[in-house]
Amino acid sequence: QAKFGIFGDGKELPQLAMARSFKNGDFRSGYYRDQTFMMALGLLHPKEFFHALYATTDIEKEPMSAGRQMGGHFLTHSLNADGSWKDLTKQKNSSADISCTAGQMPRLLGLAQASKVYRNQKGLDSAKFSVNGNEIAWGTIGNASTSEGMFFETINAAGVLQVPMVISIWDDEYGISVPAKFHTTKEDISEILSGFQRTEDNSGYEILKVNGWDYTALMHAYENAADIARQEHVPVLIHVKELTQPQGHSTSGSHERYKDNERLEWERDHDCNKRFKEWILESGIATTEELATIEKRIKRTVREAKKEAWDEYLKTLLSNKTILVNLIDKVAATSPNKNFLNKLKNDLIATEEPVRKDLAITARKSLRYLIGENTPEKQDLINWTTNFLAEAQEKYSSHLYSENDSKASNITAINPSYNDDSELVDGRVILRDNFDKLFEKYPNTLIFGEDTGAIGDVNQGLEGMQQKYGKIRVADTGIRE
Template sequence: METETRESPALDVKRDDLAGLTGEQLLGFYRTMLVSRLVDDREIALKRQNRIFFQISGAGHEAIGVGLAAHVDPARDWFFLYYRDRAFTLAVGQTPLDHLLQAVGAADDPASGGRQMPSHYGDKRYNIANTSSPTGTQFLQAVGAAEAGLRASRVDGLAEHLSSFADDEIVICTTGDGTTSEGEFWEALNTACNLQLPVLFVVEDNEYAISVPVEVQTAGGSVSKLLTGFPSLRIEECDGTDPVDVYEVAGELVAHCRDRKGPALLHAHCTRPYSHSLSDDERMYRPAAELEEQAARDCIRQLRARLIDLGFATEESLTALEEAAKQEVADASDEALTRPQPAAETVYDHLYTEERSPLDAAFRSEPVYGEDRKLTMVDLLNSCMREEMERDERIVVFGEDVADASREGALEEVKGKGGVFKVTHGLQARFGNDRVYNSPLAEANIVGRAIGMALRGMRPVVEVQFFDYIWPAFHQIRNELATMRYRSNGDFSCPVVVRTTYGGYLKGGAIYHSQTGATLFTHTPGLRVVIPSDAEDANGLLRTAIRCDDPVLFLEHKHLYRQVYNKGRDPGPDYTIPFGQARVVREGTDLTLITCGALVKRSMDAAKQAESELGVSVEVIDLRTLAPLDMDTIATSVKKTNKALVVHEDALSFGIGAEISARIADELFPWLDGPVRRVASKDVWVAYAPDLEQVILPQVSDVRAAIEDLANF
């Protein structure tokens, strides 16, 4: 289907046709728009009195909010908004008090419990997904939320697990014109069109991104003109200062999405009568004549005059309505200022889950072995995902190359791929294209969509093909995935598992296939980081990751995938291992060696050499998870041996070894008989040439030398 477009009406033309709206409805629009503007004004006054701490307004966008909201249902539709959408949230059910509680940072703030600044909307009651500050992150999440509905319509039993699922639900995703410059906007449109998702993207174009005008931001000055090549994307423009025009055009696009004709985009042209925020002064970059022209087009001023012209109201009746609205906002403000901020002891609340926590003893189980055959890490990771998908229809697996074969009928002729390392091989053939499928080659797309699905109740297990390419997704992982539960005060959670391969020791991996940068993720509150070293641990830890309610980064070392020494027996379909439970893999008395991943085997080899050649008894601890870190097991061992050596694959400086060493020095200093030492990779990128890689990565000889040096201290 060809892209459809509709030109914007002249912005100074008043529509005689009211699109079926009654005078009562228009008065309702006016009141909501007015209340929205009054809340802005009250927040501005409070900020100047230093009674709130930040302000950003929705002024100029009110007509878009009310015209759009008239067509949606907060009981079945989902909303991914941005900071100008005050009028929209009021129209779907929020109150001025809800907004002012956020402004004062009250514990009762329904969006975040005092964790986020004003105009970061979120409300589980109305399916308003929690909004964050990084602009553009909502696009892919909105696509994922719509995709959850698509999968639920095709996968037996899934619909009953989703929040407010309906056959004709739609997802609204709003943005300013400036944020359409973000790459994730284009990724989201690509997937929405490719999957024919019922997403209505609304571009609220006030012609400025802070101080940058639209013609500088966007080629040709119109993002909707740039989008005409997207297949099946219906594009319409409207006068965003006229709620009647917004109402009419938005109604057509909402119906288009509900009828499952594909995604749509509404390009609404509006004004920005106030500065970007109170941290900005638009007079520094906008000429006076421009500001005057904007003021003449103010949506509230225009609608007020129109109501009187059409005979729907009088000057006196509107004055009475306005006085009542002012009193409502004043009362809400007074009430909000009485509400306390969150208590100090709540600072860690909702950082991680309290239900189905991966630290719970409930995840401690004994293996139930079947046959004696030893299996590789690849085998047991694959069997874990297969068994979990059989148990729970909420689980989907997707990412680049994870499917067996994507083209229709191909699996009848080929064996199937199932990932670069075959970890997902056979899953698509077994569970079908709606539960196992390939994504675009876009890492943010993978994680962003997974967040939207998880918000609605699904449990995505996604794969980023190589750790070295995870960085486009880092924005979604750190700013969105890891913060969602905390910033929504526990109202929303994102139980997503992000699997990725990492590490060196495979000749030729070089700079972009050998990284081990786990500390950038362990430094991210709200995220669990898992790093198994053998097949059975990988199976049990992955099962815990899938079943728990926290987001998990699951690191799988390429070198360990098919090693003989770390093979294990299948521990059964219910085998789980709690996070934060390190394992003593070798008992010792003279020195504690703390390690993880591919360095476990090298440390064990070095420890055996040290004992046979030097008579040094080394206790080796496999951490298994980096976040949480099991300091109890480390402390028990160090108190026994009185010496500690940390060995890891990442670069030496600022790595996990630095953190563990600091905590040992801080918490266990009285028991130490020597310095805490570290062995790690050199502070340089891993090179392609095998001789260089050998020098850069820690080897058995490096670990043995460090054991000898510390033992002799």
């Protein structure tokens, strides 16, 4: 998956500061530049990072997605192998990243809203999910992506709901090659959002600004944000400015193409890692020699992790390659198409780093040359190919839908029954009464949307539900896409 890569270079320091204030039970809803944050919390290790790059299909080696997500997409597991819930209050949590660059915002709002519900709604079984709603939902987004509609919708809704959400905006003044003057009014997102700042008389946001290279200020900003969000259930926006993007936007581009020499020099001077190193030395935390030793050790660790992950990735493939070569060699010995089969075999031998596609293609082509033949060796090749493809199906296509015992297809349907005395009513009454039973049976059922609360939906499908079950469980919201 190395054709296209995006990294968090230039954004490392604020991620360290954020990690310091992130507690068990909290949730992250971020995007593909947060690997420093994940590593700081011990949720991602160097070898796992490379296994994701190689798209390793082993969930133990590549716990983010077993090779199914793009590189830089992170998550934690909320379910046990049997489909039961883990205790989310005893682990640090991350929702699964999504590649569209503001797609994390709506789920960030939902995660924060969950904490508010757990704090204020009595009778919920919160044992594995919340401790009195103390959990913060932490979000990250790039400055250019704040131009997207999902960002503004989420910002407004979180201010209305007053939920424990901390959103960090990584601001390096560019959206790929496009400077802020072309995508952000006033070139300053926190300035144009300043009307959301709470006052003594009106609720809203706490808005903080901090430079991304100033570690002391970053620590204070994130500690302050965490206290406000966790204790008061007030959303906090942290505008992290003066960040850099030293490698360009991605592996497919270089920032030298669109930044002038003055800007490039400024970025070299303000690189947060460089400034962090200077702060460490000035504070007497470590010497130049000690830092040099650490840097050498880290580089060695990364090189070793890269090699180990690649070797582990290739091991199974090379083993399968050896088996397949031997099977083709045996079947070719008695086949009229020996020359064609040997060419396939030799081409596979010459492929030093095969992928599963190479093995599948070679096996299937070999079987086509064996049509009409009936030998034990051919049957061995058929058996191997069948098993290989079945394993691939499991690796690449499993769990698209739930495979747990509680999956929907395991639940027996109950058909409606009628009799001569059945009353004829409007369809909305059936819907309303069904919702009533759901609310009664499942205390964790919520419904919210425009007009669903006070008037019980424009079509009266929720008539009386807010009065019966309260404004938290049956709520009105503004218009949202």
